[in-house]
Amino acid sequence: MENNHKKEAAPLLTQFLIFSTILLVANILSIGISLMWSEFPVPTPLIGLILLFMALVSGLVKLEQVESLSTNLIGLIGLLFVPSGISLASSLDLFKQEGIKIIVVVIISTVVLLLSIAYTSQLVAKINDKLHHKS
């Protein structure tokens, strides 16, 4: 599906520039949205993701200009989560009171999310098939 003759990756500085430009624009948009609807935060990374996707689809940014930095960042994502995990150290008081309950609720929630999405998807597929058979 993808072109097999891969083009050479763009220099790291170019990749950094593209990432930081998009993140800056995304951040400005995020601040703008939060000024208009303060209760509906749209986080910068989410806007950045949409902008980068649009830039790739429109051809403004070429795949080889962002691919290797993206692959490296995604490969490190586990490490990047560690500080947010350690942030629990600042809420140990609440955690001491409710910790076990919270963990049980999270475990059940995980299974609920998994089943609810999987079954809804099966249902949507069934409805979809029926509609297509009729038409």
Added chain:
Amino acid sequence: MLSFLSTPFWGIFLTIIVYWIGQQLFKKFPIFIFQPLFIGMVLGILVLIGLSGLLRQPIVSLYKQYKVGGDLIFWFLSPATMAFAVPLYKRRDLVKRYWLRIFTSLFVGLTIALFIIFAISRLFGLSKIATIAMLPQAATTAIALPISSVIAGGGQLGTTASSITAMAVIVNAVVIYALGSQIVRWFRLDKDPMGLGLAFGTAGHAIGSAKAIEIGEVEGAMASISMVVIGLIVDLIVPTFAKLMGLM
């Protein structure tokens, strides 16, 4: 001498070393509980607790010192989340063909899940702040934390809520990594590879997606797509849901 604790070098070193230890442990003993991220988080907190006892300082002030370096690493979660545009772009054929099915499944599935999660939180008698922290957990960290913080009202409450959400997101991943395959077998989910991928990406985030890639190509692609789309949907419906339920 101890002032090194409040320089960024300390937080960066601690973050990397605990994750590295987690990775080594996981290589030797590939059991779910040794998930590098989980080990890293637990070890990091234990080191801070130990230091707090040793130096007779409150844990909160040691966390604040860690945070100077930790925040530098945490910042890279923003470009890393944005980077998921690349795998999404590579599978844009699937997105184009199935976007309606993907969006409907995730939108309806998440709405149902939110009601159940809210009911369970009430059933277990979680405090308001912990209940709020449970709601955005389907989104990945960089998206879930700011939402959690805003719903809780920002400030200290916001920090508390987002740190609980952060832990929830990590536990989600550990549960999917540990039990994902068994749940698929128990509930016979393997006949619908698309739904399976969407569910793994939503419930298990990046680590769930990695697990989905092990199961199959369609599952893996769908999981990475769902991580992105669910972020958008969480952003759309979780604040509204919190308002309707009187949490905001």
